[in-house]
Amino acid sequence: MSFLQVQQLAKRYPGAGTESTVFEGVSFAMEKGEFVCIIGHSGCGKTTILNVLAGLDAASGGTVIMDNREVAGPSLDRGVVFQGHALMPWLSVLSNIAFAVKSRWPGWNRIQVQLHCQKFIDLVGLTGSEHKKPAQLSGGMKQRVGIARAFAIQPKMLLLDEPFGALDALTRGTIQDELVRICAATNQTVFMITHDVDEAILLSDRILLMSNGPNACIAEVVENTLPKPRDRHNIHHDPQYYRVRNHLVDFLVNRSKLYQTGEAARLAQPPVVRPGIEDLSPPPTPSAKIVNLRQ
Amino acid sequence: MAGSMRLKAGILSVFLLALFVSVWHLGTLTKAGTQVVDAEYAKLVGQQASTGQKSAFPSPSDFGAKLLEHVRNPFYDKGPNDKGIGVQLAYSIGRVLLGFSLAALLAVPLGFLIGMSPLVYRALDPFIQILKPISPLAWMPLALFTLKDSDVSAIFVIFVCSVWPMLINTAFGVASVRRDWLNVAKTLEVKPLRKALTVILPAAAPTILTGMRISIGIAWLVIVAAEMLVGGTGIGYFVWNEWNNLSIVNILSGILAIGMVGMLLDFLVGRLQRAVTYVE
Numbered sequence: 001m002s003f004l005q006v007q008q009l010a011k012r013y014p015g016a017g018t019e020s021t022v023f024e025g026v027s028f029a030m031e032k033g034e035f036v037c038i039i040g041h042s043g044c045g046k047t048t049i050l051n052v053l054a055g056l057d058a059a060s061g062g063t064v065i066m067d068n069r070e071v072a073g074p075s076l077d078r079g080v081v082f083q084g085h086a087l088m089p090w091l092s093v094l095s096n097i098a099f100a101v102k103s104r105w106p107g108w109n110r111i112q113v114q115l116h117c118q119k120f121i122d123l124v125g126l127t128g129s130e131h132k133k134p135a136q137l138s139g140g141m142k143q144r145v146g147i148a149r150a151f152a153i154q155p156k157m158l159l160l161d162e163p164f165g166a167l168d169a170l171t172r173g174t175i176q177d178e179l180v181r182i183c184a185a186t187n188q189t190v191f192m193i194t195h196d197v198d199e200a201i202l203l204s205d206r207i208l209l210m211s212n213g214p215n216a217c218i219a220e221v222v223e224n225t226l227p228k229p230r231d232r233h234n235i236h237h238d239p240q241y242y243r244v245r246n247h248l249v250d251f252l253v254n255r256s257k258l259y260q261t262g263e264a265a266r267l268a269q270p271p272v273v274r275p276g277i278e279d280l281s282p283p284p285t286p287s288a289k290i291v292n293l294r295q
Numbered sequence: 296m297a298g299s300m301r302l303k304a305g306i307l308s309v310f311l312l313a314l315f316v317s318v319w320h321l322g323t324l325t326k327a328g329t330q331v332v333d334a335e336y337a338k339l340v341g342q343q344a345s346t347g348q349k350s351a352f353p354s355p356s357d358f359g360a361k362l363l364e365h366v367r368n369p370f371y372d373k374g375p376n377d378k379g380i381g382v383q384l385a386y387s388i389g390r391v392l393l394g395f396s397l398a399a400l401l402a403v404p405l406g407f408l409i410g411m412s413p414l415v416y417r418a419l420d421p422f423i424q425i426l427k428p429i430s431p432l433a434w435m436p437l438a439l440f441t442l443k444d445s446d447v448s449a450i451f452v453i454f455v456c457s458v459w460p461m462l463i464n465t466a467f468g469v470a471s472v473r474r475d476w477l478n479v480a481k482t483l484e485v486k487p488l489r490k491a492l493t494v495i496l497p498a499a500a501p502t503i504l505t506g507m508r509i510s511i512g513i514a515w516l517v518i519v520a521a522e523m524l525v526g527g528t529g530i531g532y533f534v535w536n537e538w539n540n541l542s543i544v545n546i547l548s549g550i551l552a553i554g555m556v557g558m559l560l561d562f563l564v565g566r567l568q569r570a571v572t573y574v575e
Contacts, residue, residue, distance in 0.1 A: 054482055055481075055482070056478055056481060056482065064494045074478075074482045074483075074484060075482075075484060076483060076484050078482065079482070080479075082475055082478065082479070084475055086473075086475035086478065086479050088474060088476055088479075088494065088497070089573040089574060089575045090497045090498075090500075090571075090573040091497075099483070099493065100479075100483050103483035103484060103485050104483070125550040133573070133574070135573075135574035137573065141332070153483070217353075218346070
């Protein structure tokens, strides 16, 4: 039995007369220590899926089982890194992380909490900024605090909602490297939403591709065939890199809109694709370059 | 640059004050011995008043002299109708602080409840909407009748007028705490009381303090009127009593003191407000 099992998840909103379905028939599984990314256009319900996994939102149908227990509400077992960092502006970096640590281990004394927080502040490279308020930090540093806070409670699973979306390319690169390092060191299970194809290839073991909403579904599961450890600086020299990348971009640009209503039910088991090794899709268009998915 | 601006503003302020005092001084200059009042009245009030040797309205120097007297000896107590201005102010400040604190004790927890529960908000909203626009002094007769004590009634009136801004601001502040912060608390399984004290309270604190600042301002406005009604002690009573004594200098001193204390109260709550304000 897999560590995380998502079965037939659906989200519907009652509309005037008819229900509107955001997504349905979303099923996938994750093993311990696996890093899974989910990619899709805006409005396909990625964030809703993540919120359901976090226990912050309730699905209209389907179940989520983590570590043999049904997910029925928020839990300290699942750490969340929010899109907008969600730091409390009246608390310092240290206090923001300490707030989480004290929630996880209420019995700890002040020194234990402090030492534990310091370990994670050092881990994300924020040593020296412990007593700064979030307003005094750059966007990248704030997101690092958010990551440190999520890691510090040592959750069984980490949920990242487009954590680097608001960062510039340079900062994003550095933090991605850190995330790779920390995940490798802690063997963390991670579920992450991203809009960035390169980010997904760099970080993930598998990539879930979602079709366009409404009535979205998981159209394909792409296995990342690039060997680990991957290095941001020379990953693109691997010929396999562009095969995977082209496959993803091709899906987002051309095929994501082809899945129509009712398709979701048929796709109860989405095809697993290993681009470049056994490719189901038509040959990728060579002209597919950088696509800005954030519009 | 900012320093020179402050200096210029200061010079301008002093100039405006000097201009005001000069106009005042010119307006109250002694006019030479023409009879300005009715002959019958002149007999009644005596030579000086009747011939207008001196303006009825005090000159700046009269006022200055009286003010100095008050500042030198603010805390004397020579019976019910002759207390120092400091004593009267202390009575008023005491009433305001007591009424304001009682209002805060009710308004902040209740505002929390209203802000957190849409049901409670909807249930209480009609009452708040009706009670809020009632002039606090309209409660005075009812308070005197039920509480049977003029002092307690004055405090009640202060309580009533300061409760609404605090209640409404607290509810608003609590209701508009960022969803993200509440989600963080949820994913960390933070217990309700700890969430209220460590997430919602600091997040809403600037808005709550805004309400308190409005409340203390209104309370200080209302206490003067309330004390004029109930009498006995306080700066409002002082001003009214000096009207009965026809001592314009004392009325002016009272007015200035009311302004100074009002400014001080606002300044103190403003400091508190700055202390809890955070930069997002």
